[in-house]
Amino acid sequence: MLGNFSYHNPTKLYFGADALQYLREEMKHYGQNVLLVYGGGSVKKNGIYDEITAILKDCGKQTAEIAGVMPNPTAEKLREGIAIARAHKADFILAVGGGSVCDYSKALSVSVHCDDDPWEKYYIRFEEPDCEIVPVGCVLTMAGTGSEMNAGAVITNHDAKLKIGHVFGTPVMPKFSILNPKYTMTLPKYQMTAGIYDIMNHICEQYFSGEDDNTSDYISEGLMRGLIHASRVAVNDPQNYEARSNIMWTATWALNTLVSRGKSTDWMVHMLGQSVGAYTDATHGMTLAAVSLPYYRYIMPYGLKKFARFAKEVWGISAEGKSDQQLAEEGLAAMEAWMRELGLVMKISELGATDDMIEGIADGTIILEGGYHVLNRDEVVQILKASM
Amino acid sequence: MLGNFSYHNPTKLYFGADALQYLREEMKHYGQNVLLVYGGGSVKKNGIYDEITAILKDCGKQTAEIAGVMPNPTAEKLREGIAIARAHKADFILAVGGGSVCDYSKALSVSVHCDDDPWEKYYIRFEEPDCEIVPVGCVLTMAGTGSEMNAGAVITNHDAKLKIGHVFGTPVMPKFSILNPKYTMTLPKYQMTAGIYDIMNHICEQYFSGEDDNTSDYISEGLMRGLIHASRVAVNDPQNYEARSNIMWTATWALNTLVSRGKSTDWMVHMLGQSVGAYTDATHGMTLAAVSLPYYRYIMPYGLKKFARFAKEVWGISAEGKSDQQLAEEGLAAMEAWMRELGLVMKISELGATDDMIEGIADGTIILEGGYHVLNRDEVVQILKASM
Numbered sequence: 001m002l003g004n005f006s007y008h009n010p011t012k013l014y015f016g017a018d019a020l021q022y023l024r025e026e027m028k029h030y031g032q033n034v035l036l037v038y039g040g041g042s043v044k045k046n047g048i049y050d051e052i053t054a055i056l057k058d059c060g061k062q063t064a065e066i067a068g069v070m071p072n073p074t075a076e077k078l079r080e081g082i083a084i085a086r087a088h089k090a091d092f093i094l095a096v097g098g099g100s101v102c103d104y105s106k107a108l109s110v111s112v113h114c115d116d117d118p119w120e121k122y123y124i125r126f127e128e129p130d131c132e133i134v135p136v137g138c139v140l141t142m143a144g145t146g147s148e149m150n151a152g153a154v155i156t157n158h159d160a161k162l163k164i165g166h167v168f169g170t171p172v173m174p175k176f177s178i179l180n181p182k183y184t185m186t187l188p189k190y191q192m193t194a195g196i197y198d199i200m201n202h203i204c205e206q207y208f209s210g211e212d213d214n215t216s217d218y219i220s221e222g223l224m225r226g227l228i229h230a231s232r233v234a235v236n237d238p239q240n241y242e243a244r245s246n247i248m249w250t251a252t253w254a255l256n257t258l259v260s261r262g263k264s265t266d267w268m269v270h271m272l273g274q275s276v277g278a279y280t281d282a283t284h285g286m287t288l289a290a291v292s293l294p295y296y297r298y299i300m301p302y303g304l305k306k307f308a309r310f311a312k313e314v315w316g317i318s319a320e321g322k323s324d325q326q327l328a329e330e331g332l333a334a335m336e337a338w339m340r341e342l343g344l345v346m347k348i349s350e351l352g353a354t355d356d357m358i359e360g361i362a363d364g365t366i367i368l369e370g371g372y373h374v375l376n377r378d379e380v381v382q383i384l385k386a387s388m
Numbered sequence: 389m390l391g392n393f394s395y396h397n398p399t400k401l402y403f404g405a406d407a408l409q410y411l412r413e414e415m416k417h418y419g420q421n422v423l424l425v426y427g428g429g430s431v432k433k434n435g436i437y438d439e440i441t442a443i444l445k446d447c448g449k450q451t452a453e454i455a456g457v458m459p460n461p462t463a464e465k466l467r468e469g470i471a472i473a474r475a476h477k478a479d480f481i482l483a484v485g486g487g488s489v490c491d492y493s494k495a496l497s498v499s500v501h502c503d504d505d506p507w508e509k510y511y512i513r514f515e516e517p518d519c520e521i522v523p524v525g526c527v528l529t530m531a532g533t534g535s536e537m538n539a540g541a542v543i544t545n546h547d548a549k550l551k552i553g554h555v556f557g558t559p560v561m562p563k564f565s566i567l568n569p570k571y572t573m574t575l576p577k578y579q580m581t582a583g584i585y586d587i588m589n590h591i592c593e594q595y596f597s598g599e600d601d602n603t604s605d606y607i608s609e610g611l612m613r614g615l616i617h618a619s620r621v622a623v624n625d626p627q628n629y630e631a632r633s634n635i636m637w638t639a640t641w642a643l644n645t646l647v648s649r650g651k652s653t654d655w656m657v658h659m660l661g662q663s664v665g666a667y668t669d670a671t672h673g674m675t676l677a678a679v680s681l682p683y684y685r686y687i688m689p690y691g692l693k694k695f696a697r698f699a700k701e702v703w704g705i706s707a708e709g710k711s712d713q714q715l716a717e718e719g720l721a722a723m724e725a726w727m728r729e730l731g732l733v734m735k736i737s738e739l740g741a742t743d744d745m746i747e748g749i750a751d752g753t754i755i756l757e758g759g760y761h762v763l764n765r766d767e768v769v770q771i772l773k774a775s776m
Contacts, residue, residue: 001633004404016392222610245389
């Protein structure tokens with residue numbers, strides 16, 4: 001672990017089939033006016049909405065709702081939410097859904113008492129909140145983003161064709177999150193596998209950086225090995241509670257800052273994928289899948305040792321008699337085979353990207369500098385074309 | 389991840405060669421009367437004491453001291469500390485040292501405002517605190533126990549020949565801990581390797597339980613692999629900052645409840661080792677080392693699959709053409725070889741245990757039920773004799 005860093009992650013996690021029972025006790029710590037935030041309405045079909053509204057009523061809360069938070073939550077939806085939150089004088093924001101709903105709720109939490117336009121302030125100027133922050137809690141219904149235990153919030157602006165993430169400070173982290181794996185088990189396979197790939201890629205974004213010996217990399221390797229195993233069970237048997245619960249727990253630990261301690265981190269697959277998402281509104285995990293192999297194959301020579309290690313430690317590939325080059329290639333081939341087993345989308349053209357979008361997607365791709373090779377714009381275009 | 393569990397770990401960690409700079413800012417959150425707790429005085433030789441007292445003075449704190457906290461802190465020392473804390477009206481307890489000093493400070497924190505005798509209340513009756521708890525912070529100078537990010541405190545009563553741990557609730561966790569790997573680099577080799585083995589065994593105590601597929605096990609395997617690698621570097625080159633920093637970070641994550649989520653956990657090596665410690669006052673990590681192999685070889689048949697997995701995933705032993713029995717044996721042999729590389733004490737007789745102590749040590753060994761086989765007293769005696 002080289003360098004200096006801090007780690008502070010105070011979110012309280014309740015995990016398991018009975019975890020919702022702790023909502024009542026937690027809500028006692030907050031004021032009366034609760035804003036219930038959710039997505040498309042699946043929470044009304046699977047009974048979660050009814051359970052939660054009953055608990056809130058029983059706790060004496062006055063609840064207002066923001067429904068319809070879309071999978072790539074928009075700046076426009078954020079502004080609508082601010083008006084509702086202000087009218088309700090929200091004391092607490094309860095997110096019930098997946099990463100989109102949790103992210104949206106965090107973005108809302110720093111916007112309610114903020115005079116500036118939140119898109120401009122947080123997503124263009126990247127300023128930090130200097131206003132009161134409304135506390136947030138999550139009841140998670142989808143595993144993938146890690147939003148339940150981090151301070152990140154990704155918002156999309158379709159007019160500008162931008163999809164941008166801001167990682168806020170500790171006060172924006174959810175105060176508590178309720179993780180019941182059963183809630184994730186009604187998801188369609190497409191969303192389940194997209195979430196699984198999001199988890200894998202979160203870990204890769206942190207792992208594929210740096211050349212020092214780093215505890216974070218060993219933890220990452222463990223998480224990836226567990227995820228690969230559980231994903232194979234889940235794809236064949238989505239109702240397997242053990243597999244789904246391991247996936248849910250891994251998602252949280254993949255992106256709560258633990259495995260980035262001492263790491264420069266890459267994040268270019270996300271930058272490329274998010275820009276694809278801004279143009280196509282495609283499912284986040286699938287945008288990542290579709291750009292990953294072209295990106296990793298392109299940068300592999302610059303981080304050959306780590307890719308060789310990835311092959312051995314994560315995919316169990318024997319190193320005997322092989323060069324690092326060979327091993328590294330076999331590792332990426334193993335990941336590709338796994339991605340195809342999961343049925344992930346492997347081409348951005350299948351997500352709606354067209355040739356005439358490439359330049360615009362490249363314009364919207366933020367260039368970061370922590371990975372093994374810093375891309376220039378031509379290389380971004382090249383990778384996007386290879387992803388078509 | 390089967391079962392229901394919660395995870396809440398709000399300790400703020402500052403890591404690195406410059407981490408002490410954050411002490412000033414942290415101390416602003418607490419009252420004026422600080423109790424500075426330390427051990428034998430090495431902190432006065434290596435400059436840490438001077439740095440910290442200067443910071444506290446500069447922050448306007450009134451500091452009283454409890455010096456001489458011994459490696460196995462005693463109930464007697466605790467009572468002395470209570471008197472000092474009460475006289476000083478301590479607002480905050482700053483532990484500067486290793487696990488003993490941190491543990492002691494936590495035990496003190498729940499005793500200052502408690503009317504009952506703390507040994508009786510917390511270590512015999514295992515009650516929880518119902519009094520005001522004085523906040524604690526740690527500046528860690530030794531890596532091993534994980535005390536810097538957990539709510540545990542082990543206290544020894546030499547008259548009763550008992551050494552017992554109590555895991556308190558979240559309010560007893562340190563508010564912050566400062567982890568500068570350089571502070572650990574002046575330790576004698578004996579303490580360094582004892583600390584390394586303590587870390588390894590913490591992970592084993594949690595890993596060697598249960599038969600489900602569990603994310604915690606994969607994380608544990610990663611931590612163990614990283615530790616084994618770093619320990620080999622450190623034994624040859626104790627001044628290697630990278631290796632010592634990885635060891636320090638691994639120690640924290642080995643025992644902060646993360647890798648016990650969803651696990652029943654074993655802890656019998658600690659129960660045996662602590663009882664040996666109560667009789668011999670030996671270094672904690674060495675008591676664990678001296679009883680480990682007899683214990684693990686004894687219970688191996690009851691958890692054969694996990695021991696076989698341990699051999700493959702932690703020690704990199706090829707499974708080809710081998711039975712689980714063979715693999716399991718090779719794994720323990722690999723751990724034994726590593727322990728001998730580190731120069732650990734492998735016999736309790738070398739720590740001062742004598743044949744006439746065996747029955748007493750067995751009496752003091754708490755029997756826990758989470759491992760692969762619950763020992764009866766005869767088996768405890770047998771294992772202790774095999775450890776001589």
